[in-house]
Amino acid sequence: MSVDLLEHFPAGCTPRPEQARLLAGLADALAEIADDRRAPRVLLVEAPPGVGKSHVAMTLARWSGDAYLLTSQKLLQDQYEREFGAELALVKGRDNYVCERYPAAAVPTSRGACRRPRGPACACPYARAKQAAVNAPIFCTNTAYFATLRHWHTEHLRRRRLLIVDEAHNLESQLVSVFTARFSHDEMREWFGRPLPRLARADEYRPVLAEYVERLEARRQEIARALDVVHPPPLPDEVFLEAPLTRDEHDLLEQRDQLDGALARLTFFLDAEDREWIVRYPAEPAAALSLVPLTVAAMAQSLLADCAEVTVLSSAYLGHREVLAECFGLDAGGVRVFTVGSPFSxxxxxxxxxxxxxxxxxxxxxxxxxxxxxxxxxxxxxxxxxxxxxxxxxxxxxxxxxxxxxxxxxxxxxxxxxxxxxxxxxxxxxxxxxxxxxxxxxxxxxxxxxxxxxxxxxxxxxxxxxxxxxxxxxxxxxxxxxxxxxxxxxxxxxxxxxxxxxxxxxxxxxxxxxxxxxxxxxxxxxxxxxxxxxxxxxxxxxxxxxxxx
Ligand code: SF4
CATH class of the missing domain: 3.40.50.300 (P-loop containing nucleotide triphosphate hydrolases)
Structure with a gap:
């Protein structure tokens, strides 16, 4: 099978020589993948600033007609939106959209009417953007948000033909953050009654934290009951829900979200005894405690393999192949590299x-x-x-x-x-x-x-x-x-x-x-x-x- 990627280069643009070289190599690799199921399926694209990696990524996404396109920097996400907005469906975190139920107040959808007890089931800008992205040929979003959706919100994001991770030199640190269990000083005081002790090894926190899981779940139920109380039963739902959130409700919803996130990560930490975890607990008096997975190889492997048939990791520079393969739990033989020099003198x-x-x-x-x-x-x-x-x-x-x-x-x-x-x-x-x-x-x-x-x-x-x-x-x-x-x-x-x-x-x-x-x-x-x-x-x-x- 032959693949012609140049046909899919963004309309109105002419590929630069470096872009054409990269696309020719990638086309051969994609043709080989189509013909041979054992061909390497992780393709690394390394190109210095000025080559136009986003055009290469868009060409691949357009060719596939079925891609996840992930970026790590807001700057890059804005650039994709500006340059290719009509061709991709971009979805951002809930806080970036405004609830339509409160036209008079700019309430983010993370605090929208549907987040309240017995709130309406409607489809807001956030839900519409997400649904549009799910249905679109190119689903574009932020890498950390995508990993959060998949893992913590267990959203069903179907397997696609292609996954492109732009600025992939940050992928490890982003996944590490996504899977870190972090408790701020105030959260520890509120949930555990005091800042947790300073223990040398992450394993030592398991029995300490296991004791608190039930307590946190009980606290979550308390918050749910408190939310019901701020919504007095004699008042019809429609009347109550028309008014934007009170300060109390806002705080309770925030606490509920924080607790949900903390409980999910805490349970993950408690269950992942087979992995090595690191304690980050600075000496300052009001420091946060973080339990950080030492490596994310297993998580990255599942992200890359489950999301798409072929993965493209793109950056100015991704580092040594073997180190990268180890980082992401890949077989170094299953990775191919495509690189070009700088177009600048x-x-x-x-x-x-x-x-x-x-x-x-x-x-x-x-x-x-x-x-x-x-x-x-x-x-x-x-x-x-x-x-x-x-x-x-x-x-x-x-x-x-x-x-x-x-x-x-x-x-x-x-x-x-x-x-x-x-x-x-x-x-x-x-x-x-x-x-x-x-x-x-x-x-x-x-x-x-x-x-x-x-x-x-x-x-x-x-x-x-x-x-x-x-x-x-x-x-x-x-x-x-x-x-x-x-x-x-x-x-x-x-x-x-x-x-x-x-x-x-x-x-x-x-x-x-x-x-x-x-x-x-x-x-x-x-x-x-x-x-x-x-x-x-x-x-x-x-x-x-x-x-x-
Ligand atoms: S789904 Fe409806 S109620 Fe919920 S945040 Fe969106 S517009 Fe508001």
Missing amino acids: LEQRPIVYRPVGALSQATRARLEPAVFAEVGAILAAHPDDKGLIHVGSYEMGRRLVHDLAARAPRESRRLLWIDSAGGKQPALEHHRASPLPTVLVSPSLREGVDLPDDFLRFQVLTKLPYPDLGDPWTAARQSRDHRWYAVETAKALVQAYGRSCRHADDHGVTYVLDGQFARFLQYYRVLLPEWFLDAAVPAVRQLARDDGC
Whole structure:
């Protein structure tokens, strides 16, 4: 059988050479799958920024006529909606839709009339969007929401011909979050009467938590009764339901939803004794307790195999095949890779290596002043450009901003410091709207942000993005598999680099200040894609020449 994917390329667009090459390889693989049931059914598509992976994904989805198309970033979901909205059915979480029963108030459907006792069975924008997606040839949604629907809401989502996971380098961390049992400080006080004790191993929480299951179920029934009380029986349902939720009702519904989620995850944790779980319980007084599955191989395997006949995982870079296969419980032989280089010249996306020393916990105090001085010098060298500074953590960002305020007050006034996840969106809007050469500072803008052209002419990678070993899950994952840790670092490095040049007429320079960069390239060259090495290796060589080595 032969497959012609180009026929299904989105209308009105002409495939770029890189897209055509990827599609030709994928067409051969799909033809082989049609002819041979033992042919690899997990196809990895790796393409750097600018190639147009979303067009490749849409071509595959259109060809199949029966696809799930999952994205992990809101930015990407918006892009699919903007560019291909008419061809796909997008569904978002309940909170993104407004209940139609209350035209005078913007009540999200998660708190709509049907969520109340004896509420109406109607079909709101959320239910319609979900049903439309279920019936549509292309069901597009967020990866975490999709996994939640399947697993926790046990929605029947039929097996389709194709599953495409875009930005799949995040798939493991997203599934880990979906299956984590997390209890906030307030929830523990309310449900267990006190914060749970700090125990060393997840298994030690089993007997403690098992005792509370009945109590939580009883609490759930109490909430159901309380909801009935706020709905006084003499009042006809129609009259009561016409009024939007009272504060009390809203709180009770929220508690019920939280309890439902907690009970489901708790039961899953208690039943999954055969898996290894990690305790995440920071030392701060009001910290949340999380029980985190060490791996999601079994969950990923079922997601990928049960949802579709063929799976396509797409990203700028997915890491080493064997590590990926192990992560997702796949047979490495059942995976095929399709990759292309960058469409942009090196002049458009140079890396400049200016090491100040190898940054680590041990060298931090000694080296950070030099890092901050170098950032100040780079800001001064780009007086009229907008830029982005990637810092290793919120603590490092705070120290940088504080240091520059004293060291280089003029430059420091350009900084837009993003000191929390919630500050990201307003800071990005400010950056885009401001006519001044503003510079974003954040530990979390390595991906999911598009700053083309004058929105980013330079970026600074102050520290190599090693995952934080202070996090118990990361430390446990790393101790079981050192390759995984290196691959995660490589993926984060590649994602950060990808911010610099977004399209054919764009350009941006990436400065790397951490002296671990050269060592990482030397040891883990095999983990990095060619289009990254094209820019990184000359940067390291140039420095060696400048130093006269
Ligand atoms: S199903 Fe009806 S009542 Fe429920 S949230 Fe939607 S519009 Fe409101």
